[in-house]
Amino acid sequence: MLTIKCPWCGDRDLTEFAAGGEGHIARPLEPATQSDAEWGDYIYTRKNTKGIHYERWMHAQGCRRWFNAVRDTVSDEFLAFYKTGEPAPKVEGDGS
Amino acid sequence: MVNTTFDVSKISPLDGMVPPVGGVSLREKSYVGKINLRGNVESGDFGHIVESVLGGFVPTTPNTVVHYGDLTIFWLGPDEWLIHTPEGGQGDLIDRLRAALGDTHSAVTDVSDYFVVIEMRGTDCRDVLARGCSLDFHPRSFVADQCAQSHFSHANVLIHQINDTDFDVQVRWTYAQYLWGFLAEAVENMAA
Structure with a gap:
């Protein structure tokens, strides 16, 4: 069973969480001036990383807070957890 | 003419549910x-x-x-x-x-009418809760006046430990019968 560490609640079972996809994608500050191509890039384009992936999770069945996690998409191992707004921790093996 | 007025606030989804016979007693904590x-x-x-x-x-x-x-x-x-x-x-x-x-x-x-609180009383509460919830209910990690939101089987719950043995479980109104049924069956299976 996979365990995920919520920054507030601590170690909890995977079934309590909802995955939110790639993290650190900033919403355009001036939506009105975005071209269709730029909007498409913001909405759809993802890195689809093989290896170290920075992503968003939500503790859906618990405290309902969003947070960030670093996961290796090959081994499915979680490497770090941090709150939204905190800088991404540097993880060993991160080539990006 | 039939009088159809009644006090809606006094209706509970657990009205008429039968308490289990076993090591844990279940009771609704009404109208909190x-x-x-x-x-x-x-x-x-x-x-x-x-x-x-x-x-x-x-x-x-x-x-x-x-x-x-x-x-x-x-x-x-x-x-x-x-x-x-x-x-x-x-x-x-x-x-x-x-x-x-x-x-x-x-x-x-x-949110008074959004949730229902079920009182669990008895020495087997931890074992009954463990039948449907992945939290660690061992006394070393779950103590009095600690609470946790998690899911008991498919029901999203707020579990509150009252003292060394007893728990209150808060659940959404629409899930109350489901949770009661699951808890009652767990209690009776353990007693059997």
Whole structure:
């Protein structure tokens, strides 16, 4: 069973969480001036990383807070957890 | 003409549910007033305004419970709390909170009829809860006045440990019969 560490609640079972996809994608500050191509890039384009992936999770069945996690998409191992707004921790093996 | 008026607030989804026979007794804690409170305690006046109304600061340690007089306050999130009041006490407290908070960025919501509280009493509570919930209920990791939001089978629940053996479980109204049925069956299976 996979365990995920919520920054507030601590170690909890995977079934309590909802995955939110790639993290650190900033919403355009001036939506009105975005071209269709730029909007498409913001909405759809993802890195689809093989290896170290920075992503968003939500503790859906618990405290309902969003947070960030670093996961290796090959081994499915979680490497770090941090709150939204905190800088991404540097993880060993991160080539990006 | 038939009189069709009745007191809607006195209807429970658990009316008529049969309590199990075994090491844990189940009972609905009826008509508890419940208030959802949201605001930022890390900056601004919110924390101290709420403190002046409740008689103490809201719990800031995750998954803990505090008691002030007849109020019980649960940590739900870093900016979210649940307040249990005695029956009928929620309206007055909501008015006082809203009056005190004024324009302070906050939300005070009456959720009394949104949730049902089931009292679990007896020495086997931890084992019964473990049948449907992945949390560690061992006394070394789950102690009195600790609470946790999780899921019991498919039902989203708020579990509150009352003392060394007893628990209260709060569940959404529409899931109450499902949860009661699951708990009752677990209790009777353990007794068999």
